[in-house]
Amino acid sequence: MxxxxxxxxxxxEVDEAIVAGAQGPEExxxxxxxxxxxxxxxxxxADGIACGGMGRTRSLVAAE
Ligand code: FES
Known part of the structure; x- marks a missing residue:
């Protein structure tokens, strides 16, 4: 997706970047x-970074 x-x-790929240390969306x-x-x-x-990965974003929780 x-x-x-x-x-x-x-x-x-967003999660890969977060694990690699990206600190912001542009990174x-x-x-x-x-x-x-x-x-x-x-x-x-940014929400994904704050939550530690895209699988934990607030937007997904809200959609469930
Ligand atoms: S959807 Fe990412 S820059 Fe447009």
Missing amino acids: YVCNCNGVTRR VLAHHGCEPCCGRCLPEI
């Missing part, structure tokens, strides 16, 4: 050689 549609970055995208375009994914990625 894509988190960043502009760059084709998936949830798994997550940069880890995969990308940079923000529209910026719509940045809050979701």
Whole structure:
């Protein structure tokens, strides 16, 4: 599942960047050689960082 549609970055790839030490959404995208375009994914990625991974995001909990 894509988190960043502009760059084709998936949830798994976001988690890889978090595990590698990315501290912010821009660093997550940069880890995969990308940079923000529209910026719509940045809050979701920031939520994933705050929760320790995309599997624990508040947005997913809210959707369940
Ligand atoms: S969806 Fe990530 S920059 Fe547009």
